[in-house]
Amino acid sequence: MEFLVEVETRWPIDGDPHRKAELVAAESARAGALAAQGALKRLWRVPGTWKNVGLWQATDATELHQILSSLPFFPWMTIEVRAMATHPNDPINL
Amino acid sequence: MEFLVEVETRWPIDGDPHRKAELVAAESARAGALAAQGALKRLWRVPGTWKNVGLWQATDATELHQILSSLPFFPWMTIEVRAMATHPNDPINL
Amino acid sequence: MEFLVEVETRWPIDGDPHRKAELVAAESARAGALAAQGALKRLWRVPGTWKNVGLWQATDATELHQILSSLPFFPWMTIEVRAMATHPNDPINL
Amino acid sequence: MEFLVEVETRWPIDGDPHRKAELVAAESARAGALAAQGALKRLWRVPGTWKNVGLWQATDATELHQILSSLPFFPWMTIEVRAMATHPNDPINL
Amino acid sequence: MEFLVEVETRWPIDGDPHRKAELVAAESARAGALAAQGALKRLWRVPGTWKNVGLWQATDATELHQILSSLPFFPWMTIEVRAMATHPNDPINL
Amino acid sequence: MEFLVEVETRWPIDGDPHRKAELVAAESARAGALAAQGALKRLWRVPGTWKNVGLWQATDATELHQILSSLPFFPWMTIEVRAMATHPNDPINL
Amino acid sequence: MEFLVEVETRWPIDGDPHRKAELVAAESARAGALAAQGALKRLWRVPGTWKNVGLWQATDATELHQILSSLPFFPWMTIEVRAMATHPNDPINL
């Protein structure tokens, strides 16, 4: 089942830059792993922000919650999940 | 350039069912054509509604407007366009 | 997978009362059938309104969309679907 | 009388992890007790968040307030209560 | 149990003035009856509008729904119900 | 003239509990005094929150402002005031 | 007591232009009368709209409601009333 997930990361302005760099690297590695296992399918940046919109795949919302809460930046994230149904005109079916 | 586009179609309840069926078929054909030319990349149904979220590709917002206004149901549509930037962790780059 | 679904039905004030009564009966029968098949688990009335909140069970959002769009009053409905994950403290697990 | 209650817990990012773990355990125990006495009937996780939606039973809003304010995490909670009326098509009556 | 209920009545501008006058009279009579039985305790007009805020008493939200849906103008009403808990500083206890 | 006033008190989680207890007692005493002088007529708790809705009486908004700003917790309060007109169906007139 | 009142008038596009002209004249005359009696003190146009913001004077919200509901365009109006308190730095006191 596919979900469109909007994520905003709020890192404190006076936060430790080294810790931030570590987390960015960890986040990137984690995203790669989730992509490899088919959980993360696409990821876009909302321009001008530290927000992204992602296309995620999971059996259900419970599995999706486990995946999202495994992200290194999770404690700094505000997340909104929208469950998507398939559409008859989806090019993926052509 | 990619856009995430949310479209709600409001067809009058007492609208002509035959006209509606014609438009649904035309919309499906148009979507197929736009998919073939790479403009429409993915399309999801927002469950319980006549709303969809689509991943669209266009040179810019002007071209996107021409594409969207060519949809048979366009006069009955309420559309919100969000321009997306690429994300370093997008699986498409892996 | 469970969903919490908010449904508002807008029936025109000058609508045909007989047609309305037929649909109410059909809606009730359909709800019974959906309950029997385990799709509809609970249903509450938002007091003072023609809105309900329902607890629904479906494999995914695609199946849920098929179920909801099969409701007799569907064309008059405004629906908002929220996918729910399980909670460790859910009494259902006790 | 049944209530649908949405609860968001905001724990400070730099909060004491041990204190947090204690509170999580206490919250779980308290939820169990409230389930046993029939006050808490169901509990769902809003995926990607530290929000839950719960189905609660209480004589009235005054009793519900006492129950909710007895939750260990109450000082960190933002709570929205919706009183629910019964619905003729509620499967619970079948 | 007490509820604060906000009600907006939307009567069509080209509606039948005689029918409106009948309904206004019926609404007033019904309000009197509900006041006599203790269901309606106070009623205020939101200035400049056809909105009122009422203090209502009912065993629970189900009974309140029956009362509200018995109001003659109910089909033209948009209603929002808020369940209230008692407050230790409520003058009614002094 | 009557006003419906919604008040939310935001006390810092790490605030001094003794100071809080003092203020709660002072608030209660002040409410009693305002009730005695007819300024505060009713007070309800919004369940699950530190919000109340109050029915207040004052000559005008200027006097109401003086009354509200005299409340011990005023610096921690977010307040919304709605001026109410009388309603012909108000049970108080029966 | 002073109120800031925002009024939007929604006249149907296919409404009778003569009736509209009559009402505009009546509205102007009524505004003059209300200004003469000190009820209407100032009136501004929200540019690009058929909305105005007015400074009104009335003993209380009940009197204000009677005044506003006496406006010829009242049935086509959406009105929001805000009661104002005096301010120590108001130039009117200088």
Add this chain to the structure above:
Amino acid sequence: MEFLVEVETRWPIDGDPHRKAELVAAESARAGALAAQGALKRLWRVPGTWKNVGLWQATDATELHQILSSLPFFPWMTIEVRAMATHPNDPINL
């Protein structure tokens, strides 16, 4: 003085197409005239909609209102005006 003005035009779906074409032509001519007199400086289309954002120049909001209400489609328009102050980093000053 410059204003950023957002305009949405709502033309009825079953409106007369000839009348619409006439108005579109008249709107285009009027825009040309307003551009020539320096009132209309720039105009953008919000993609997927019949909304535009315009950069307008007028002595004040009163003049702007006269200009906007002179647009042929004005009766079908919903307009929001934002007055802009100059900015020290505006390239126009370079």
Add this chain to the structure above:
Amino acid sequence: MEFLVEVETRWPIDGDPHRKAELVAAESARAGALAAQGALKRLWRVPGTWKNVGLWQATDATELHQILSSLPFFPWMTIEVRAMATHPNDPINL
């Protein structure tokens, strides 16, 4: 040109009371000066809050911005400016 300006001042609860008193006095003096030069015409208190609504006069939004940013409390202020057009029924013209 006239503007209606809504200003909310957020002073930290643990802010220095002496500094606050100084600023209040400075604000009052500044308001007097602005009133004397015709920039500030009226000022109302939103009851129960540290918000005011003011009627301001300035050549344009640029001059208004200079005036507002000269207020002693400006760094603690959240400000919303609405440009007003004249209204034919404004009592000021009678």
Add this chain to the structure above:
Amino acid sequence: MEFLVEVETRWPIDGDPHRKAELVAAESARAGALAAQGALKRLWRVPGTWKNVGLWQATDATELHQILSSLPFFPWMTIEVRAMATHPNDPINL
């Protein structure tokens, strides 16, 4: 492709004034450079605030994101980007 971009800068009230002055100068220099390269075309101040609205030019949202994130005040900025399509009545085409 053109974008209308709304930017709010939130600088802490107790922030270092020297650091702020440095950043203001750097921001001004950076704006000049971006104007020279045609990325920044116009910039307006929202009166009474530290918000601006800018007209920006970029190949796509990805390039725009790189430009915006290069602004010295970027970490203190809340940014909303709207992609604009061309409009047939845009004076720029005359």
